[in-house]
Structures are given as structure tokens and as C-alpha cells.
Amino acid sequence: MTVRRSGWPASLLLCAALVASAVPAHADDARPSPEGFGLPSVTPRAETAALFDDERGGHADADDPAIWRDDTSPGRSLVVATAxxxxxxxxxxxxxxxQSVPAPPPPASGDxxxxxxxxxxxxxxxLPNGRADLAVVSDRGHDRLRFYRIDRDRPGGPLVDVTDPAAAPIFSVDQEEINEGRTAYGLATWTDRSTGRSYALASRNDSTAVALLEVVVRPGGTVGYRAVRTLELPASFRLPxxxxxxxxxxxxxxPQVEGMVVDPANGMLYAGQEDVGIWRVRSDLTGAPVLIDRVREYGVPAAYDEESDECLPSGADPGFGGEHxxxxxxxxxLLTEPDGDGYVLASSQGDDSFALYDRELGxxxxxxxxxxxxxASRRLDGSEECDGAAVLNAPLGAAYPNGLLVVQDGHETPVEDGREATDFTFVDLGEVLDAIDD
Structure with a gap:
């Protein structure tokens, strides 16, 4: 889970929580936001077992999901998620x-x-033995992409590692630099409809860089990539x-990027620079990026405090931030609709909400x-401080005939033995569409 580096002091957050607790709770009420109680609420249908980021839990920390649809039997579709x-x-x-697929071990002791x-x-x-769907993963620990062929009926689990063992680091020059942690972080994949070539976009931890990588299938059936170009988003901004x-x-x-998605209809990449806002740029990383929305904290002076390991406000809000x-x-x-319309959906982690933006460039x-x-109940909680989200607007059998939204929950409740936990929460997409249409 990303630790929020820019935010308000704990005392102000506690004050806000006390104010919120004094408001009567109703099923249809939303949590308070800076604009009040305007957002509708939806409730989950299911959630995964808790993941624990400690030695007893295998250092597993829920982060990002993807939804794979079984076209021959949609009710047997899958959610692939990172831990x-x-x-x-x-x-x-x-x-x-x-299925549980372990992350690769360190190449050597201390790595x-x-x-x-x-x-x-x-x-x-x-692939050499026919076409296949692939799950693509950013391996932040090794600064690489990893590829897994999806075979729904394979004994032992549907994912098979087909990563090229010779795949090189994306951003780092050697293992020492990899160990410093400025490695592959966010991820989006896309296929160019005009050429049939597939690509991945990877962002870099603690950096503004986004790299474009062409996915390459090797003769032996493994999958790797080659670097095409890198884009550096701004790190400083001129205010009005x-x-x-x-x-x-x-x-x-x-200020790093993590959440990313490519709209295949127009070839645009949407990239969430965590402390800044959402950028739109061509997915081949050419052309000028456009900032389509800003976070509320945009332009607010803040300074890093070593004692608390937090960024604390150091001046008045000049009022240049966004509203959503x-x-x-x-x-x-990307939430697509049959008529070609739809939305770019973003997790607003700071206020536990989700924002929707029109896909239409016009x-x-x-x-x-x-x-x-x-x-939905004491045992089936919602989503707080959401790190990752995936949506599929297609029938998925009897369980989700209207499609599915899967979101990460950064605070699984109730806690077990006082341990912090995360999970993934499943929501009927039909309920979401009804809520935003009302």
C-alpha cells in the first residue's frame, strides 16, 4: 500500500473523524468529504480473505486487481491480484x-x-503453441515485468510463468541500484489495433518517469520486452x-505515478500522479501531457517532518486544487459501455471515494x-484508502450478470488479533451504474 506522503496532521484527521462519528449513519449516506454528503454509496457482494503484511501472513499486502473473463463460461471468470x-x-x-503464486526470491543474500x-x-x-491471454505484473523488487499465461483448466492453477529469464531491469543499471528501490511500480498494458503489437507502460517508484515497453515473444515461448522510450512528467508546477x-x-x-490505464478506442494513457492529479497523454508517450484534474492538495505548501515521517502543511491553501x-x-x-461511451474511474484514496471522468476527448x-x-455488514466491509481497482462491464454468469467492480481495501475490518490487514472487495457493477445514474 502506498503511504500517503502529503496529507493533514493526525490531529486534524482525528478531529474530522470525531465530527463524522457525531453524524447519524444511514445505509444511503456517504462519508463526509470537503463538499459534504453528496456521493452515493454502493455495497459489496463479496470480499477475499484478509492478507497480512507480516511474517505470519507471508508479507502479503493487497494492492492491485485485474478481471479475466472466461468467454466460453463467464461464470468461471477470475480475478488476478497482486499481494x-x-x-x-x-x-x-x-x-x-x-491459486497463490509466490514472488521470486532475491538473487542473492541481501538483495x-x-x-x-x-x-x-x-x-x-x-505464442508458439497458439494464442493465449497473459497476466502481466510489475515486479517492484526486481525492476522487471513478469508474464503469466492464463489456462483456466490447468491442474494446479490457471497461471503459468512464461517470463523470459533474460528479461533486463527496466530502469536500473545493476542490482545495487535495484536494491535502492527506484524500480518498476505502476503498470498498464495495451495492444495497438493497427499493428497488433502489444505494449506495457511502467512507472518508476519515487520518480516521475513512465517507460514504454514493447512486449516480445521469444522463439521458445517465453515473453519479454524491449524499451521504446521514456517520458518524464513534471515534478514542479507553476501556480496561477x-x-x-x-x-x-x-x-x-x-511525485510518482502508479495508477494507469489505456483507452484502446483512442490510444490515450491516463496516469495518476499520486500527489498531483490525473494526466492524459498518448499511450506511445509522444505529444504533450494534459492534466485533466488536480488533487485538492495541489499547490498546498507542505514540508517533510523527519520525526513523524510525514509531510505536514507549512502554509495556507492558496485554492488552486481540484474538487474531486x-x-x-x-x-x-476503464469502465466501457456498449455504445462506446463510458468512464475513466479513479480511486481518490485520501477521502475513500471513486471519481468518474467522461472517456470522450471532445x-x-x-x-x-x-x-x-x-x-454491507459487520463482516463485509467497504473500501478505505483504495490502492487499486478493476472493472469489467460484461456479464459474468449468475453471480454478476451486470458486470463486476473489484477494489482493494486498505483497511480490512474487523481486524484479527490487532493485525493490520488488506483485501479485495467485489461489487456488482449494476449497483454502481444505478448509483451514478440517479
């Missing part, structure tokens, strides 16, 4: 785990272990009053609304 040092988890539509951060899918990739603003972070850290996102901007996914990706995922 960081815990590797990959594969779930059925009842949120039951059917960083594998750490799976984000996952995305490629469909119909031509003529001053300059740099998002706060630990010394040496730049609270840092961090996290999981981005509307300049106008904000269309938002919602929250709140508890």
Missing part, C-alpha cells in the same frame, strides 16, 4: 482463492526479494499566482460523478 512480497493471488467470482505491485492483462497474444510548487516527499523523492480527488490518486481503470474528460464503497 506484493506475497506474490499473486487468483480468486473465483465468489472471492475464494484458487531485494520479488515484490508484485500492479497487474494488467493482454488478450490473444500469439506566479509561484512555484513542488509536492512534498521524503528527501530525494519525486484527494491525494493520493491511485487505481485507474468533452475534455469532464468529471461525471463519484461514489463510495461502504460496508
Amino acid at each position: 506484493k512480497e506475497g506474490g499473486l493471488r487468483v480468486y473465483d467470482l465468489a472471492a475464494r482463492r484458487i 531485494a526479494p520479488g515484490r508484485f505491485n500492479n497487474v494488467d492483462l493482454l488478450h490473444g497474444v500469439r 499566482d506566479g509561484t512555484s510548487w513542488t509536492p512534498c516527499g521524503e528527501p530525494g523523492e519525486l 480527488l484527494s491525494a493520493d490518486v491511485e487505481g485507474l481503470t 468533452d475534455d474528460n469532464e468529471y461525471e460523478g463519484g461514489f463510495r464503497v461502504t460496508a
Whole structure:
């Protein structure tokens, strides 16, 4: 889970929590946001078993999901999700785990272990033994991409590692640099409809860099990649009053990107720079990036405090921030509709909400609304501090005939033995569409 580096002091957060607790709770009420109680709520149908980021839990920390549809039997579709040092988890539509894939070990004693951060899918990739769907993972621990062929009926689990063992680091020059942790982080995949070539976009931890990589199938059937180009997003910003603003972070850290998604209809990449907002740029990383929305904290002076290991406000809010996102901007996914319309969906981690933006470039990706995922019962909670999200607007059997939204929950409740836990929450997409249409 991303630790929010720019935020308000704990005392202010506690004050806000006390105010919220004084408000009567109703099933249809949303949690308070800076604009009030305007967002509708939806409730989950299912959630996975808790993941624990400690030695007893295998250092497993839920982060990012992807939804794979079984076209021949949609009710047997799968959710593939990252668990960081815990590797990959594969779930059925009842949120039951059917496979666990460990992250690779460190290459040598003292080196960083594998750490799976984000996952995305490629469909119909031509392998030597036929076409296959692939789960693609950013291995933050080793600064590489990893590829897994999806075979729903394979004994032992549907994922098979087909990663080229000679795949090189994406950003680092050697193992020493990999161990420093400025490695592959966010991920989005896409296939160019005009050429049939598949690509991955990987962002870099603690950096503004996004790399474009062409996916390459080797003669032996393994899958690797080659670097095409890298884009550096801004790290500092000129504000309307003529001053300059740099998002706060630990010394040496730049405002990174994690959540990313490509719209195949127009070839645009949407990238969430966590402490800044959402960028739109061509997915081949050419052309000028456009900032389509800003976080509320945009332009707010803040300074890193070593004692608390947090960024604390150091001046008044100049009022240049956006209205719909609270840092961090996290999981981005594409909600398509049969008529070609739809939304770019983003996790607004700072206020536990989700924001929707029009896909149409002619509307300049106008904000269309938002919602929250709140508890259905004491045992089936909602989503807080969401890191990752995936949506599929297609029938998935009897369980989800209207499609499925899967979101990470950064605070699984109730806790077990006081341990912090995360999980993945499954929501009927029909309920989400009804909520945002009302």
C-alpha cells in the first residue's frame, strides 16, 4: 500500500473523524468529504480473505486487481491480484482463492526479494503453441515485468510463468541500484489495433518517469520486452499566482505515478500522479501531457517532518486544487459501455471515494460523478484508502450478470488479533451504474 506522503496532521484527521462519528449513519449516506454528503454509496457482494503484511501472513499486502473473463463460461471468470512480497493471488467470482503464486526470491543474500505491485492483462497474444491471454505484473523488487499465461483448466492453477529469464531491469543499471528501490511500480498494458503489437507502460517508484515497453515473444515461448522510450512528467508546477510548487516527499523523492490505464478506442494513457492529479497523454508517450484534474492538495505548501515521517502543511491553501480527488490518486481503470461511451474511474484514496471522468476527448474528460464503497455488514466491509481497482462491464454468469467492480481495501475490518490487514472487495457493477445514474 502506498503511504500517503502529503496529507493533514493526525490531529486534524482525528478531529474530522470525531465530527463524522457525531453524524447519524444511514445505509444511503456517504462519508463526509470537503463538499459534504453528496456521493452515493454502493455495497459489496463479496470480499477475499484478509492478507497480512507480516511474517505470519507471508508479507502479503493487497494492492492491485485485474478481471479475466472466461468467454466460453463467464461464470468461471477470475480475478488476478497482486499481494506484493506475497506474490499473486487468483480468486473465483465468489472471492475464494484458487491459486497463490509466490514472488521470486532475491538473487542473492541481501538483495531485494520479488515484490508484485500492479497487474494488467493482454488478450490473444500469439505464442508458439497458439494464442493465449497473459497476466502481466510489475515486479517492484526486481525492476522487471513478469508474464503469466492464463489456462483456466490447468491442474494446479490457471497461471503459468512464461517470463523470459533474460528479461533486463527496466530502469536500473545493476542490482545495487535495484536494491535502492527506484524500480518498476505502476503498470498498464495495451495492444495497438493497427499493428497488433502489444505494449506495457511502467512507472518508476519515487520518480516521475513512465517507460514504454514493447512486449516480445521469444522463439521458445517465453515473453519479454524491449524499451521504446521514456517520458518524464513534471515534478514542479507553476501556480496561477506566479509561484512555484513542488509536492512534498521524503528527501530525494519525486511525485510518482502508479495508477494507469489505456483507452484502446483512442490510444490515450491516463496516469495518476499520486500527489498531483490525473494526466492524459498518448499511450506511445509522444505529444504533450494534459492534466485533466488536480488533487485538492495541489499547490498546498507542505514540508517533510523527519520525526513523524510525514509531510505536514507549512502554509495556507492558496485554492488552486481540484474538487474531486484527494491525494493520493491511485487505481485507474476503464469502465466501457456498449455504445462506446463510458468512464475513466479513479480511486481518490485520501477521502475513500471513486471519481468518474467522461472517456470522450471532445468533452475534455469532464468529471461525471463519484461514489463510495461502504460496508454491507459487520463482516463485509467497504473500501478505505483504495490502492487499486478493476472493472469489467460484461456479464459474468449468475453471480454478476451486470458486470463486476473489484477494489482493494486498505483497511480490512474487523481486524484479527490487532493485525493490520488488506483485501479485495467485489461489487456488482449494476449497483454502481444505478448509483451514478440517479
